[in-house]
Amino acid sequence: SARFADAYPLLLIGAAALDEINARMRAAGREALPMDRFRPNLVVAGTDPFEEDYTESLRAGDVVIKPVKPCARCPIPAVDQATGIPGPDPLDILQSWRAKAILDGAVCVGMNCIVFEGAGGVLRVGQELDIALSF
Structure with a gap:
């Protein structure tokens, strides 16, 4: 089950996406x-x-x-959820290459997803996934 979901039950992000974001954060003199x-x-x-x-x-x-759709980002990624204190805000850096015209210029990171088949099934950390791509 998904608790405290925003608009969709699943938010998918690739580890390589975060690596790219952090490389750009560090290049701008900010913390990862x-x-x-x-x-x-x-x-x-x-x-x-x-x-x-x-x-x-x-x-x-x-x-x-x-x-289902790209996840338009709000300022929340700047907030450290352990302390509630805002930290480095990535939105201005993300704006330079992650703004989506189709979403009125919203900065997008990740994809909002739904369970299409197999509702109630279990995914486990480390489990292999078959990923189908479309271009």
Whole structure:
């Protein structure tokens, strides 16, 4: 089950996307951000940076997850959830290459997803996923 979901039950972000964001943060003289600042509940490794933008589906056994739309970001990634204190805000850096014209220029990181098949199925940390891409 998903608790405290925003508009969608799943938020997919690739580990390589965070690596790219942090490389740009450090190049701008700012601290790197941990993944939890973006609040994903599905993180994939072994993909290219932002490959989730082109993911058609992810499959793990009987569970099929479909990305529905890019996740437009608010200022929340700047807030350290352990302390509640704002830290380095990535939005201005992300704006330079992650703004989506289709979403009125919103800065997007990650893909909002739904469970398309296999509702009630279980995904586990480290589980392999079959990822289908579309371009």
